[in-house]
Amino acid sequence: MTQLFKVKCSIKAYPLNFKFEAGTSRGVLKEKITYFIQVTSDQYPGIIGIGEAGPLKGLSKDDVPNFLEQAIKILNLVEEMEFHASQEVLLNQIDNMMLHEFPSVQFGLETALLDLINGGQRKILDNGFYASGSPLPINGLVWMGEKDFMERQIDQKIEQGYDCIKMKIGAIDFDQECELLEKIRSRFPKDKISIRVDANGAFAPQDALGKLERLAKFEIHSIEQPIQPGLIAEMRELCKQSPIPIALDEELIGIYGRENKLQLLESIRPQFLILKPTLLGGIIPTREWVALAQQTNTGWWMTSALESNIGLNAIAQLTSSLKAEMPQGLGTGQLYHNNIDSPLSILNGQIFYDTKLEWNLSEILND
Structure with a gap:
């Protein structure tokens, strides 16, 4: 019973x-x-x-x-x-x-x-990440800032063994961003370093295709959300014409119900989906997006939404349970001075659960 x-x-x-x-x-x-x-x-x-x-x-x-x-x-x-x-x-x-x-x-x-x-041991689901330390490949995230700051981050990520770099663009001068991408590509061909860019909806619809054509020279793997969400017709045309595969991110927020999700995918026909369980409503809605992505032959990967290691651990376990293959956006655990100490570890562009390390929950447990 x-x-x-x-x-x-x-x-x-x-x-x-x-x-x-x-x-x-x-x-x-x-x-x-x-x-x-x-x-x-x-x-x-x-x-x-x-x-x-x-x-x-x-x-x-x-x-x-x-x-x-x-x-x-x-x-x-x-x-x-x-x-x-x-x-x-x-x-x-x-x-x-x-x-x-x-x-x-x-x-x-x-x-x-x-x-x-599951016993209060931070096990969320049955998965290889938690059970056997199976690593998940992740991209190295490069934040926006002054050109020199971004350049230092790129060098650091490559030194740390990442073979997939994700660069946020759309805030500084676009020419400078292109210079940074050109510098990466001049040092590392696409079979050595895969480059993703994330515009967070920053491009104006009338300028987007021209910018995508410029970015294509750098053999970009994909671009996340080039224009703001809600512009369905414009995004559909971009996905049809873009020389770079397009990934939907913010576009998925607030879409509930299998039919509504399928309608969005069939209307826009994106090449990839970016899945953030914190923004999508958790495990079941995220699983539904994955099933529909597979049904419509759409690629996908999981990304954290700047959670602490508590949320990141749950997302990594969900990702592992779904048999994800390509690099995931799960490298945010190193962002904070005061993150929760955990067994989550990163080495050579992979995140894994190191059972030799322990959780320290003293800061968050109730007095």
Whole structure:
């Protein structure tokens, strides 16, 4: 007989402090407030399940002034529910709460509850990443900033053994960005270093194709979200005409239901999808995007949304469970001065779970 259980919940804000000013086309990031959800149950004495709700400022649907107040209301409802100690039933119970306006809370809840029923050892799903230390290839992320700063990051990533570099573009002068790309490509052919670029919707629709044609000279693997989301007809034409494969990112936020997702993919016909569980509503919606990507012959990879190592661990385990192959966007654990110490480690352009290291949760556990 399936064990049923009820939980007690709490949530705690935690400021993550960047090691540098992280530039994007939407502005410069110095701090990110994230929230840790803790769940306990009489049926699991002495065990604490932990998940992360990390809304991304200016992008998440749940980036709202009263986020904490609304999250507490959701957790109060959760405390009234009775859960099944079965992974898939539990995930469906959370998904059926229809938390579409609070996707990061859904992902944090899923993670906390799965962690609880798996013994509070930060195991979220059955996967090779956690169980056997199977590494995941990742791209080296180069943030926007002054040209010299970006150049130093590129050199550092290549020295660290990355063979896939992702560069954020669209904030500094486009000619300078092209110079940086030309410099990378002059040193490393595409069979040595794969280059991805992310415009975060910064290109004007009327200029986008011309810029993509210029970027194509550098044998770019793909470009993420060249124009702002919601311009379906314009994005469809770009995907049809672009000499560089296009990946949808922000375009996927707020799209719920299998039919709506399929309609978007069939309307735009992108070459790739960028999947961020924190922004998409957690595990089940992300799995649905992957299934539809496979159905429509669309490539995909997973990317973190600047979570701490708690959220990053959950995303990496989900990625591993989905048998991802190409480099993932999971290298953000090194961004913060005060990240949560964890077994997540990066070596030679791969992230892996090093069981010789331990979690240090003293900063986030309730007093």
